Structures are given as structure tokens and as C-alpha cells.
Amino acid sequence: MIAFSAVSILLIITIFIFGEGMPVMVKYGLRKFLFGLDWFPLERSYGLLPMIIGSLMVTGGALVIGVPFGLACAVVLTEFSSKRLRRFLKPIIELLAGIPSVVYGFIGVVILIPFIRDHLGGPGFSVLASSVILGIMILPTIISISIDSLEAVPRTYREGSIALGATRWQTTRMVMFPAAKSGIIASIILGMGRAIGETMAVIMVAGNAATIPRSLLDPVRTLTSNIALELGYAAGEHRQALFATGVILFVIIMILNTIANMTSRKRRP
Amino acid sequence: MSEAVVRAENFRHFFGERQTLRRINLEIRRNEIFGIIGPAGSGKSTFLRALNRLNDLVPGSRTEGTLEVCGQDIYGPGTSVVELRRRLGMVFATPIPLPRSIFENVAFGARMAGVKGRARLNELVADSLRKTALWEEVMDRLDSSALKLSGGQQQRLCLARILALKPEFIMLDEPTSGLDPISTMKIEETLRQLQSEFTIILVTNNTKQAARVADRTAFFLNGEIVEVDRTEKIFSAPSDQRTNDYILGKFG
Numbered sequence: 001m002i003a004f005s006a007v008s009i010l011l012i013i014t015i016f017i018f019g020e021g022m023p024v025m026v027k028y029g030l031r032k033f034l035f036g037l038d039w040f041p042l043e044r045s046y047g048l049l050p051m052i053i054g055s056l057m058v059t060g061g062a063l064v065i066g067v068p069f070g071l072a073c074a075v076v077l078t079e080f081s082s083k084r085l086r087r088f089l090k091p092i093i094e095l096l097a098g099i100p101s102v103v104y105g106f107i108g109v110v111i112l113i114p115f116i117r118d119h120l121g122g123p124g125f126s127v128l129a130s131s132v133i134l135g136i137m138i139l140p141t142i143i144s145i146s147i148d149s150l151e152a153v154p155r156t157y158r159e160g161s162i163a164l165g166a167t168r169w170q171t172t173r174m175v176m177f178p179a180a181k182s183g184i185i186a187s188i189i190l191g192m193g194r195a196i197g198e199t200m201a202v203i204m205v206a207g208n209a210a211t212i213p214r215s216l217l218d219p220v221r222t223l224t225s226n227i228a229l230e231l232g233y234a235a236g237e238h239r240q241a242l243f244a245t246g247v248i249l250f251v252i253i254m255i256l257n258t259i260a261n262m263t264s265r266k267r268r269p
Numbered sequence: 270m271s272e273a274v275v276r277a278e279n280f281r282h283f284f285g286e287r288q289t290l291r292r293i294n295l296e297i298r299r300n301e302i303f304g305i306i307g308p309a310g311s312g313k314s315t316f317l318r319a320l321n322r323l324n325d326l327v328p329g330s331r332t333e334g335t336l337e338v339c340g341q342d343i344y345g346p347g348t349s350v351v352e353l354r355r356r357l358g359m360v361f362a363t364p365i366p367l368p369r370s371i372f373e374n375v376a377f378g379a380r381m382a383g384v385k386g387r388a389r390l391n392e393l394v395a396d397s398l399r400k401t402a403l404w405e406e407v408m409d410r411l412d413s414s415a416l417k418l419s420g421g422q423q424q425r426l427c428l429a430r431i432l433a434l435k436p437e438f439i440m441l442d443e444p445t446s447g448l449d450p451i452s453t454m455k456i457e458e459t460l461r462q463l464q465s466e467f468t469i470i471l472v473t474n475n476t477k478q479a480a481r482v483a484d485r486t487a488f489f490l491n492g493e494i495v496e497v498d499r500t501e502k503i504f505s506a507p508s509d510q511r512t513n514d515y516i517l518g519k520f521g
Binding site: 083156158159164167174179 | 321323326328351352354355358359361363365367368369377378381382427430431434
């Protein structure tokens with residue numbers, strides 16, 4: 001019953017979002033929504049391309065920052081440090097995931113924005129700032145799942161490789177990584193899902209201009225921010241257009257989740 | 270009598286507080302097949318893993334006394350562990366091919382050691398597979414996954430993988446414990462052929478296997494060496510009662 005109610009809630013949400021969002025999409029045409037450059041809701045112009053590109057840029061940036069850091073961290077903790085240190089550090093890293101996103105955003109505004117403004121130029125509120133904050137936010141997901149999948153590699157693989165005269169680093173790169181590949185990919189995709197869905201922290205540091213950013217230092221608006229910023233005062237068609245934004249976001253996240261499920265299911269190489 | 274290439278003098282080994290090897294004294298000579306028999310937990314695998322310092326991976330492992338390979342104290346300063354492990358190739362009880370192709374499995378160690386060039390690797394892989402009599406069976410599917418091979422083939426692949434490193438020693442830790450009699454026979458045959466080029470140390474819990482292939486045999490019990498002698502002597506007229514009991518199957 002309870003399990004079923006969770007499914008039915010998902011179903012109701014889906015029907016609701018699509019029900020609210022579809023009519024306006026049909027009315028103006030999907031192409032206009034996906035590829036329109038101008039978002040002027042008061043003039044009935046609902047182009048979401050700047051936000052779609054914004055979401056993808058910010059998410060991509062978050063991965064560029066979060067993935068190398070996260071994987072390096074996971075490798076150091078599993079291959080090059082003692083079990084005791086790992087037992088101590090892993091829960092602390094996981095605690096990072098529990099910090100409210102407003103706090104991340106706040107830290108971004110207070111520390112990161114002035115830093116970027118003073119040292120790199122631009123207004124500070126930018127793609128770069130959002131990417132850095134999101135990159136930090138997805139670290140716990142990537143680290144913790146990667147550690148789990150590296151630890152799940154049979155001990156014999158590591159021993160076999162080391163007995164062949166491979167160094168620890170060679171063993172990690174040539175044996176452990178390929179063997180843990182599916183788990184690591186799943187961790188990256190889950191981190192990506194988190195980054196693309198994050199709203200609050202991004203609103204606080206992104207600048208939120210509904211234009212396609214020309215550089216990493218320009219302000220950007222994501223799909224999620226678009227909804228959160230305008231829903232409070234939107235009415236009528238404008239409101240429906242925001243639901244349409246939700247539909248597109250929904251589809252993107254569904255695609256990512258499906259990929260994540262597929263890669264983590266085929267465990268055997 | 271040929272020279273001793275492994276020499277243990279008062280060698281002791283501990284995992285934390287637990288002593289796993291007590292005052293081991295023995296010599297292994299060049300180009301012999303040296304069998305090590307003994308019941309489970311007698312320290313035979315630990316001794317093997319001490320030789321290529323694989324015990325180092327376990328936290329709390331430490332040693333006392335000396336263990337020399339070709340005159341060099343391997344626990345002394347200045348020993349390159351990586352190089353040591355290349356010189357003493359090891360085959361494990363359960364075949365553990367890496368989750369890669371047959372070719373990559375054999376080429377793995379050589380690649381790690383810095384062998385480059387497709388032609389040289391091809392030759393090395395073919396050569397190693399021929400020596401283990403695996404070449405005819407897999408030559409047309411070198412690129413398929415090594416995990417698809419049968420257990421016996423996998424174990425011979427692991428042996429080939431060692432040979433590609435051009436080691437001086439081949440150490441086998443109960444290599445046939447999971448194999449059927451025919452695969453076992455093939456491995457034993459291969460070992461006899463390899464004897465001219467390598468010094469072979471064979472740990473086995475199958476006493477008959479030691480009787481079949483080993484030149485000399487050591488009997489380990491509770492971390493101690495009870496007896497080392499020519500294999501015929503061990504199996505026909507052991508000087509220690511415990512050895513006699515063990516090979517007659519009274520315990521272990």
C-alpha cells in the first residue's frame with residue numbers, strides 16, 4: 001500500500017505537470033519553447049533555450065569541477081589510506097550532503113562572488129560561481145558511491161595485479177577503475193541529477209539573467225531558477241509556461257535517471 | 270648440487286600479535302621444483318607470500334630474521350618491491366584473470382614493466398601462451414574476454430601471464446585445488462617443461478601432487494618446518510613421525 005502510494009504520488013505529479021504545461025506548449029509549438037531565444041513572458045514570448053543552455057552549462061561545469069575532485073578523493077581514500085581513516089572520513093563527507101543548499105548559496109555569495117568579481121572580473125554572479133558551488137555540492141554523492149564501488153571490487157583483482165609487479169597507481173588505473181566502472185558512472189550521473197535539479201543555491205549565485213551567457217563570467221539562469229523566480233507572481237499563460245519549463249526539466253531528469261539505472265544494472269563487464 | 274637461490278635463516282613472520290611463521294630455515298636451489306605441503310593454516314601460503322612481499326598489503330604484517338633471494342635480503346633496505354614481484358611470478362589458488370581480453374591479460378604485466386610496441390607484445394603473448402599449451406586453444410579468440418575461459422584454461426592463462434614477465438621464479442599457491450584431474454595433469458606437465466628455465470615453488474594441499482612433480486619437499490606444520498628432504502625420501506622414509514602421519518592421511 002505504502003509503496004503503491006509513492007508510485008501514485010509520482011503519477012499524480014506527472015499528470016499535473018504535464019496537464020498544466022502541455023496546453024501552452026501545444027499552442028505555441030514545442031519548437032518555439034525548445035529553441036526560442038527570448039523569454040519575455042509579459043509579451044507572450046516563451047523561448048527556453050537560454051535556460052536550457054544555462055542548465056546544461058552549469059551542470060557541465062559542476063561535473064568538470066566535481067568529478068575529478070570526487071574521484072581523486074575516492075581513490076585516495078580506498079587505495080592509499082588506512083581503513084580507519086576511511087571509516088572516519090566517509091561519514092563526514094556524507095555529512096556534506098546534509099547541509100541545506102541555502103547555506104551553500106550563502107557561502108557562495110559571501111566568499112566566492114566577491115572573489116570572482118575582484119580577481120577575474122565581471123559581476124561575480126556567473127556560470128563559474130554556480131559551477132563551483134554545484135561542484136562542491138555533488139562531491140559527497142560522487143565520493144561516497146565511488147568508494148562503495150571501488151571497495152566492492154574483489155580483493156583478488158588487486159592482489160593479482162600487484163603480484164604481477166604493477167605499482168599501486170597502475171593497479172588503480174588499469175584494474176580497479178575498469179572493474180568499478182559502472183558504479184563510478186552511476187555516481188557521476190546521480191551527481192549530475194543533483195546538479196541539474198538544484199535551485200536555491202544556483203538562484204543565489206547565478207545572477208539569473210535570461211540570456212545565453214557569452215563567457216563563464218556572465219550571469220546565467222537555469223530551468224529550475226526560472227520556475228522558482230517567477231512562479232510567485234505568474235498568472236494565466238505565464239504560469240502555464242513555467243509548468244512547461246517543469247515538463248522539460250522533468251524529461252531531462254528522467255533521461256538521466258534511466259541512463260543511471262541502465263549502467264548500474266549491468267554490473268558484469 | 271646447484272646453488273641456493275632462496276635462503277631463509279631464522280625467518281619469522283607475524284600478523285599483528287599472531288606469529289604465523291616460526292624460525293624457518295631452508296634453501297631452495299636453482300631449477301628445482303620445490304614442493305611445500307602441510308595442512309591448512311600451517312603457514313605455507315604465508316611463506317610464499319613473504320617471498321614476493323605480498324603480505325605487505327595486510328596491515329600489521331611484519332618479519333624478523335633474514336629471507337634472501339639470490340643473495341639479497343628482500344626485507345632489507347634498497348629492495349624494489351615491484352621488481353621483486355616481477356622476478357617471483359605468482360599463481361593463485363583460484364585463477365583470477367583480470368576482467369579484460371585474453372591478450373590484455375597476458376600483456377598486462379609486461380605493459381606495466383614498460384614493454385611497448387605491438388609486434389613485441391604479440392610475440393611475447395604468443396610465446397607465453399605456447400609454453401603453457403594454451404596457444405592452440407585460444408589463438409583465434411585472443412580478443413575475447415578471459416572470463417569466458419574454463420577454470421583450467423584460466424589457470425594456465427594466469428601462468429602464461431607470469432611467464433610474459435620473464436621471471437626467475439614461478440610460485441604456485443595450490444594452483445590445482447579447484448581444477449579437474451585432466452586440467453591438473455596439464456598444469457603439472459607444463460611445470461615439468463618449465464623446470465629447465467625457472468625455479469618453481471609449488472605449495473599444494475594435495476600431497477600426491479608434491480610426490481608427482483617436486484624434486485624436494487618441505488613439510489610445514491603450525492608455522493614451522495618439520496622436515497625438508499628429497500621428495501622420494503619424504504614419501505618413503507620420513508624421519509619425523511608427524512610427516513609420516515600427515516602423508517598417510519592421519520590428520521590434516
